[in-house]
Amino acid sequence: MKSSNGLGIGSPVVLIPTVKAFVCGAIGVSALAYALFAKGPYAGFLPLAMFFYSIPSFFAAIWYLTAAFLLARPLMRWRPVGALLDATASLTISAALVLEGMALSDRDGPFPVLIALAAIWAGLLFPVFLGAFRRTSSTAELLVDGAGPPPSVRA
Numbered sequence: 001m002k003s004s005n006g007l008g009i010g011s012p013v014v015l016i017p018t019v020k021a022f023v024c025g026a027i028g029v030s031a032l033a034y035a036l037f038a039k040g041p042y043a044g045f046l047p048l049a050m051f052f053y054s055i056p057s058f059f060a061a062i063w064y065l066t067a068a069f070l071l072a073r074p075l076m077r078w079r080p081v082g083a084l085l086d087a088t089a090s091l092t093i094s095a096a097l098v099l100e101g102m103a104l105s106d107r108d109g110p111f112p113v114l115i116a117l118a119a120i121w122a123g124l125l126f127p128v129f130l131g132a133f134r135r136t137s138s139t140a141e142l143l144v145d146g147a148g149p150p151p152s153v154r155a
Contacts, residue, residue, distance in 0.1 A: 013079075013131030014072045016124050017086045021064035024093075028057030063089045071132060083132035087125050094118035 035051035063085060070082030101114035 011072075011131065012127050013134075014068050016128055017064045017068040017071065017082070020086075020090070020121075020124070021061045021068065024057050024064060025061035028054040028061060031057060060089055060093065071128070076133075079132040083125075083129050086128050090122055090125055094122040097121070 031050045031054035035047045035054065038047040038050070067082045067085035067089070070078045070085065073079065073082070095118075097114045097118040101111040101118075104114075105111040
């Protein structure tokens with residue numbers, strides 16, 4: 001579904017941060033569910049740790065949804081802000097994956113897998129940045145704070 005003045009919901013520019021938000025939200029929900037339902041003598045400290053782990057996951061999901069909302073705006077000035085929000089969250093998550101892989105590398109950790117995931121996660125920034133600066137239609141650029149196109153364009 002494409003609006004007449006902005007990027008459509010199915011546009012990759014809006015869809016990529018939305019999918020990233022759902023991935024972060026699913027990680028947060030699963031961590032919170034484990035924190036709430038893990039019981040018994042073997043649970044130990046892990047439920048509390050998973051509860052604290054779910055908080056940044058939910059924060060990242062909200063961050064990505066805000067970026068997707070700003071990227072879908074019809075005015076061009078909001079799209080670079082949305083692209084920068086997406087880039088900030090993506091590079092932070094990629095750096096966390098690399099640092100975690102480096103910390104686990106001496107203990108037979110999945111360092112190459114985490115490097116690949118970080119590269120894919122950060123590599124999805126290029127379509128977002130390219131689409132953020134793309135013109136959507138000839139009249140969309142003429143909009144000034146919702147005032148509409150000039151009288152010569154209105155027919």
